Amino acid sequence: MMKVIIINKEEWTKGLERLYDSFRLFGPVKQDEFHNFRQLTKGELPDLKLLNTRLSAKSMVYPQSEKMFEFTLDENRDEHHILKEIRKDYSPQAVIGIRPCDARAFLLVKANFDTPENKDPYWIKSYESNTFIGYACNTPCPTCFCTTAGCGPFHEQGLDLLFVDAGDHYLLKILTQKGENLIIAAGWSSKEHSDDARQEMETLRRAAEEKITARISTDKLKDKKTTELFEALFWEEVAFACINCGTCTYVCPTCWCFDIQDETLGLSGIRMRNWDSCMYPLFTVHGSGHNPRSTKMQRVRQRFMHKLKYYVDKYGDGIQCVGCGRCIRHCPVNIDIRKVCDLMNNFEA
Amino acid sequence: MGIEPGRLHFSWISSAESTKFVDVVNDVTAGVKALGPNKTFLKTEAKVA
Amino acid sequence: MLAYIEKIKEISRRLLQEGNVDMVIGFRRGTVPMMNEPCFVKTPEDVDNLVWDSNCGINLANYLTNRQEKIGIVAKGCDSRNIVTHIIENKIKRDQLVIIGVPCKGMIDRHKIQAMFETEIEHVTELDDKITIKGVGFEKTLEKKDVLQDNCALCIHRNPVIHDELVGDLVDEQKNIDRYKDIRNIETLSPEEKWRYFDNLLSACIRCYACRNACPLCYCPTCFVDESRPQWVGKSIDPIDIRTFHFLRAYHCAGRCTDCGSCERACPMGIKVRLFTKKLEKDCLELFDWEAGMTLEKRPPLDTYRPDDPDDFIK
Ligand code: SF4
Ligand code: SF4
Ligand code: SF4
Ligand code: SF4
Numbered sequence: 208m209m210k211v212i213i214i215n216k217e218e219w220t221k222g223l224e225r226l227y228d229s230f231r232l233f234g235p236v237k238q239d240e241f242h243n244f245r246q247l248t249k250g251e252l253p254d255l256k257l258l259n260t261r262l263s264a265k266s267m268v269y270p271q272s273e274k275m276f277e278f279t280l281d282e283n284r285d286e287h288h289i290l291k292e293i294r295k296d297y298s299p300q301a302v303i304g305i306r307p308c309d310a311r312a313f314l315l316v317k318a319n320f321d322t323p324e325n326k327d328p329y330w331i332k333s334y335e336s337n338t339f340i341g342y343a344c345n346t347p348c349p350t351c352f353c354t355t356a357g358c359g360p361f362h363e364q365g366l367d368l369l370f371v372d373a374g375d376h377y378l379l380k381i382l383t384q385k386g387e388n389l390i391i392a393a394g395w396s397s398k399e400h401s402d403d404a405r406q407e408m409e410t411l412r413r414a415a416e417e418k419i420t421a422r423i424s425t426d427k428l429k430d431k432k433t434t435e436l437f438e439a440l441f442w443e444e445v446a447f448a449c450i451n452c453g454t455c456t457y458v459c460p461t462c463w464c465f466d467i468q469d470e471t472l473g474l475s476g477i478r479m480r481n482w483d484s485c486m487y488p489l490f491t492v493h494g495s496g497h498n499p500r501s502t503k504m505q506r507v508r509q510r511f512m513h514k515l516k517y518y519v520d521k522y523g524d525g526i527q528c529v530g531c532g533r534c535i536r537h538c539p540v541n542i543d544i545r546k547v548c549d550l551m552n553n554f555e556a
Numbered sequence: 557m558g559i560e561p562g563r564l565h566f567s568w569i570s571s572a573e574s575t576k577f578v579d580v581v582n583d584v585t586a587g588v589k590a591l592g593p594n595k596t597f598l599k600t601e602a603k604v605a
Numbered sequence: 606m607l608a609y610i611e612k613i614k615e616i617s618r619r620l621l622q623e624g625n626v627d628m629v630i631g632f633r634r635g636t637v638p639m640m641n642e643p644c645f646v647k648t649p650e651d652v653d654n655l656v657w658d659s660n661c662g663i664n665l666a667n668y669l670t671n672r673q674e675k676i677g678i679v680a681k682g683c684d685s686r687n688i689v690t691h692i693i694e695n696k697i698k699r700d701q702l703v704i705i706g707v708p709c710k711g712m713i714d715r716h717k718i719q720a721m722f723e724t725e726i727e728h729v730t731e732l733d734d735k736i737t738i739k740g741v742g743f744e745k746t747l748e749k750k751d752v753l754q755d756n757c758a759l760c761i762h763r764n765p766v767i768h769d770e771l772v773g774d775l776v777d778e779q780k781n782i783d784r785y786k787d788i789r790n791i792e793t794l795s796p797e798e799k800w801r802y803f804d805n806l807l808s809a810c811i812r813c814y815a816c817r818n819a820c821p822l823c824y825c826p827t828c829f830v831d832e833s834r835p836q837w838v839g840k841s842i843d844p845i846d847i848r849t850f851h852f853l854r855a856y857h858c859a860g861r862c863t864d865c866g867s868c869e870r871a872c873p874m875g876i877k878v879r880l881f882t883k884k885l886e887k888d889c890l891e892l893f894d895w896e897a898g899m900t901l902e903k904r905p906p907l908d909t910y911r912p913d914d915p916d917d918f919i920k
């Protein structure tokens with residue numbers, strides 16, 4: 208059985224300070240009006256007075272813009288026109304304060320970046336360099352619906368450690384060997400675990416789960432006929448307000464699409480990849496100029512069909528959404544995936 | 557937006573005013589040379605991860 | 606507000622019943638506090654979905670671009686000015702439209718209000734000039750005038766400039782408003798300070814383009830940042846590319862922007878993008894005595910030439 212340990216807040220801070228020696232440390236930091244993840248400088252502590260970060264933790268593994276290769280166009284050099292891999296820092300990295308939804312999202316994304324046939328080296332190396340120290344949610348938001356999206360405020364999948372604020376102390380659950388190693392590096396005593404601590408954590412978990420009232424139903428999605436859902440009449444109405452920005456896909460922890468770009472400066476250049484969005488017309492435009500997804504309705508439909516139908520059918524692991532609610536909170540025109548999911552789940556041709 | 561005022565110049569020069577054109581071009585190039593290369597609005601290699 | 610809603614429904618129902626329009630574009634109740642969703646209504650029965658309150662900040666002129674139907678459109682002051690601009694720029698025809706004018710008292714700033722509280726807001730209700738906010742463990746009543754969107758607090762054209770129907774009496778326009786204090790402050794900075802100022806302003810931008818796409822002016826079939834042959838601007842989040850996007854977009858809005866605030870309202874990162882467009886608005890007012898979208902009779906300054914145009918910048 209997994210250990211739950213108690214750490215008082217003073218010990219916690221001291222431990223975090225010790226971690227700088229063995230990890231590159233990342234955590235939520237508040238800038239202006241919201242929190243986002245960034246690397247913490249030595250002595251800097253993560254700001255844990257947050258609901259959730261504005262952007263997900265996705266960029267901890269998969270940055271919005273990431274260099275892949277460099278090259279030279281200088282024909283006097285032997286290696287001209289050859290793509291050379293760029294050296295990157297994959298030394299151990301620890302993300303403190305990642306919410307359970309964002310951690311589980313990595314597992315959904317993994318289904319795309321790390322398969323028996325295809326392995327994305329950048330994503331995998333970066334992912335593997337991470338230790339995720341999850342921060343359980345005592346106060347879920349009204350827009351969170353994680354408990355019906357295969358996740359939850361104390362969900363453990365994808366995490367190495369899970370901690371929760373219990374007033375004057377933290378309760379910390381050790382979930383993996385990586386987590387165990389981090390405890391040692393932090394110098395926290397892993398002895399103090401007891402049934403009481405486990406009980407206390409259980410109580411907090413139940414209380415948090417009860418606070419989540421937003422729900423979706425996904426039970427019938429896999430039995431719907433793809434073609435019928437595709438042709439459904441509700442899409443026009445669903446899509447009307449959408450302005451086809453990239454907000455929903457960029458704030459989402461599970462959206463994985465990217466676009467590859469070369470940039471040159473004089474004779475040297477780099478190849479990089481940037482997050483892309485199925486909401487952009489450019490996403491599918493062909494070299495000929497033809498665009499198979501030329502209308503807004505088609506693009507909106509693609510986003511929801513991918514998350515709530517194609518993914519469901521292809522991976523048999525639920526929907527491609529962890530219920531973090533970010534796309535609902537930040538969509539400028541209030542397109543709500545919960546509503547669309549219900550339309551799809553209840554659809555009758 | 558943070559570009560020095562001396563970098564941008566507008567003039568009316570008629571196609572008949574060849575000497576004015578030469579003078580203006582000389583003045584502007586001298587002015588810009590005095591400012592030195594633009595160090596701000598300049599893209600080097602993309603600053604990304 | 607309630608009176609407005611009834612009137613909007615009544616007019617919309619009549620227009621649809623009499624077959625004067627194929628659809629009415631308005632707002633329906635949102636699924637989260639302080640958000641309404643732009644929507645269309647095509648039958649008299651569906652008219653009951655329409656709402657109006659202080660959460661209708663999205664500019665509906667954005668939904669008219671190149672539409673072919675006959676449309677009834679609910680329009681507050683700024684929307685009506687963007688409709689004028691759309692008509693001048695041939696994005697919609699005047700005789701396709703029945704403009705349902707809404708004399709506006711300002712929209713509230715959802716970002717500003719959420720930032721006042723530590724947990725997510727669950728309910729927001731409004732009564733006259735009071736906004737009541739509720740969430741877990743808090744309830745607070747705010748004066749609407751203290752939480753208006755920045756552009757609404759400075760608005761001097763609340764009444765629709767063009768309309769076929771009106772949902773209420775015209776409201777008093779705000780007087781003695783200093784619209785450009787922030788712009789003047791930036792103007793006094795040195796080039797280096799300006800550079801740093803804009804670096805900071807844009808540091809959180811994720812290039813999602815919500816600002817551009819929420820704007821009725823940004824209807825180009827392919828935006829210059831999306832162009833790939835030739836590619837004018839890099840596509841990563843390199844700060845120079847982000848800056849280029851914002852400055853060029855603002856120039857494309859010069860003499861056209863109505864300061865409706867849709868761009869700023871839409872931004873998920875809370876970036877004050879109106880600072881760019883407002884500088885150009887100020888210049889257009891000072892140099893050409895021009896305010897966008899006030900009349901169908903005149904062409905905007907950047908697509909006309911007059912011998913007496915100011916030319917002090919030419920040496
Ligand atoms: S659903 Fe909302 S956030 Fe997503 S592209 Fe449309 S307008 Fe933008
Ligand atoms: S689709 Fe929306 S709710 Fe689901 S994981 Fe993505 S951002 Fe969160
Ligand atoms: S909406 Fe905000 S984050 Fe998105 S591109 Fe515009 S300024 Fe940047
Ligand atoms: S730039 Fe912003 S304020 Fe101006 S018209 Fe467009 S959306 Fe409105």
